[in-house]
Amino acid sequence: MKKLTVSLAILAAMGMSVAGTANAANNGKLVFNGTLTNITCDIAAGAGASDGTNLGEINVDMGNVSFSDIGRFADNKLETASPIQLLVDCTGGAAQYNTVSMRFIARQGSGLDNLDHKLLRTTGAADGVGIGLLNASNQLMDLSGNETIDTPLIKQGVDGARAEINFGAVYVLNGATTNPGKADGFLPFVMDYQ
Template identity: 40%
Template structure:
């Protein structure tokens, strides 16, 4: 009797196994290599230090980036042997570094004892770049006859209220970036 129950249990278990049809495909990679060597701000390293200074809570922007204290950021790109390149793209990785602000994901989360603010990157149209959407800064490279290329990317940064009560204190952030060229 035990053998019949055990055999029945195995048969029931085997009959309940379902097979799922899998889909297959390819990931096709394209690209190439260039002899171009590019540096930022005269080749002094790959980090950009931006001092936002001490900002009064009364001067904080209401989230529109239209008013309030902000700091200009100029990123100069110099490339040698850049024949064939026409654009530079500055891409941001807001999920790394200090991360995105939990109240307003357009902003960078600040680290420190200040609350109620994030850091917004502001484009030339006076709008906060949308970190959650992966906004990119694009600038054409000006290529000289000798193959050198230059571009200057301009943006600004500011503390922006995020909807939480604002408390004074230290408010720092880190935002990894990558340059790509075409």
């Protein structure tokens, strides 16, 4: 009986040693990279959009759209697209920058559509649809990728600049059975100055 107990104790100690080694292999490090700038810019709604109730929010009215008026991503059916214009007004630190790039972070918004990852997932009762974004060339963007909308900064005075970012949004069928209702969504964006 003592022999069995000793053997179990040795096996248990070996198991703890292996578990301890496995946990030690989970070490890692975070590497942070970034750049600080002194550019000061405000983003406001232009044509086709309105300022939201919270700071930084831009509301886009997609309207009342019939399923018969929209198509799949590959169909590029854009008749019901809502134009969006954002106005960038930089009041300082803009002298060294020539371009503003708008990038979208769908995964931190309402998410990517479950059936078509190029689209933004909608919230609400409607089914069978996602929201697609149109770039400045009126082409649907793949929201799962790294596409940006790049716009030149027009110099204003000594250290200011302005830009007018024009793009659009459109409902796109995702392949699921359609069901009418509210089809909202939200999409965070970041402005990068270069």
